[in-house]
Amino acid sequence: MTKEEKYQKLREIVTIYLPEDVKVEAIRRESHFINELNINSANLVDIVLDVEDAFDITLENEDMDQMQTVDDALQIIDKKLEAS
Amino acid sequence: MNFQDILANLPYAKPFLFVDELVDLNEEGAEGLFTFRKNSDFYQGHFKGHPVTPGVLLTECCAQIGLVCLGIYLLQQQQVFISGLQIGMSSSEMDFLLPVYPGERVRVISEKSYFRFNKLKCKVKMYNESGALVCKGVLSGMIKAMGDE
Numbered sequence: 001m002t003k004e005e006k007y008q009k010l011r012e013i014v015t016i017y018l019p020e021d022v023k024v025e026a027i028r029r030e031s032h033f034i035n036e037l038n039i040n041s042a043n044l045v046d047i048v049l050d051v052e053d054a055f056d057i058t059l060e061n062e063d064m065d066q067m068q069t070v071d072d073a074l075q076i077i078d079k080k081l082e083a084s
Numbered sequence: 085m086n087f088q089d090i091l092a093n094l095p096y097a098k099p100f101l102f103v104d105e106l107v108d109l110n111e112e113g114a115e116g117l118f119t120f121r122k123n124s125d126f127y128q129g130h131f132k133g134h135p136v137t138p139g140v141l142l143t144e145c146c147a148q149i150g151l152v153c154l155g156i157y158l159l160q161q162q163q164v165f166i167s168g169l170q171i172g173m174s175s176s177e178m179d180f181l182l183p184v185y186p187g188e189r190v191r192v193i194s195e196k197s198y199f200r201f202n203k204l205k206c207k208v209k210m211y212n213e214s215g216a217l218v219c220k221g222v223l224s225g226m227i228k229a230m231g232d233e
Binding site: 040041042043064 | 172174175198200201202203224225226
């Protein structure tokens, strides 16, 4: 999977959990999930669970703590895919 | 397993405690009982002259037994020391099938869907004393022991 494909796949997942007042266009690589995309902590868990299914990886609590932005998520996905 | 210990850790008090007794707790779910007190204030207004337990309180009862008691148990199983709790319900999707009248005792059974990254999601069912299904649904919430950063 190319970097762009991973990004698009992640975008699709994040889109599901965006609050109604945040547009899909607001999702950028540097977007902060909680502060900029207004995703709450419960929905951030849903995103992680969907990411696990979509990429067939398992995240740990430390990964969750580090996953602040879309870019952070992409890096964690890469790290997990390399290790698997 | 000490159920009293779980009840002691609940962050609720009268008049907003909706758990009397825990019957079962395990990795996969919880079961508990609560009797809606006949003389509760809210019956005076819900409804005027026709007291019925509000659906929000049935939901709350399901959440306290099914999510919070189970969540405390699961945290304890992970050897987390609990000095306090940060909790919040994040979603509820309930169907209400039968009315619950003042003085009725209900049984709540919850079944864990997952508990990950401090989010607990459960299927819950509430039964009345004759064993009929009163309400059912899916609840989720965040539950975290305080000081556990």
